Amino acid sequence: MTQESLPGTTDRQLARLLTLLAENATIVISGARIAKEVGVSRSMVWQWIERLRELGVKVKSQPGAGYFLEQVPDILTPDTLKRRLRGSLFGKHIFHFFKTDSTNRVALDLFFGPNWRRCRLRC
Numbered sequence: 001m002t003q004e005s006l007p008g009t010t011d012r013q014l015a016r017l018l019t020l021l022a023e024n025a026t027i028v029i030s031g032a033r034i035a036k037e038v039g040v041s042r043s044m045v046w047q048w049i050e051r052l053r054e055l056g057v058k059v060k061s062q063p064g065a066g067y068f069l070e071q072v073p074d075i076l077t078p079d080t081l082k083r084r085l086r087g088s089l090f091g092k093h094i095f096h097f098f099k100t101d102s103t104n105r106v107a108l109d110l111f112f113g114p115n116w117r118r119c120r121l122r123c
Helices: 012-023 030-038 042-054 078-085 103-111
Strands: 059-062 068-069
Touching: 012 030, 012 042, 012 059, 012 068, 030 042, 030 068, 042 059
Parallel strands: none
Antiparallel strands: 059 068
């Protein structure tokens, strides 16, 4: 099962945006620079900033200047996890969710596949 096939997994570019903001937490980054570094349009950057805000990330904007984090969030992004787990058994396959209804359900979906719930005890 791939990360993309699981509903709710973190979009890699959205995670990249959060990583970029967190790694440059003390400076204002222009929307144009973010768009270039993440590889999306300027309007998509605005949509993702709004999505991060919905997830509770405190992103501030300065009109005409760009965006910055008011407070660095207590969120491990996939990029951060990969760097910290490089070379270990745990760094090979990372499935990241900003929010999930049940970590147990996700673990079972990953292990058995998304159709495990349809299976009876005999499976």
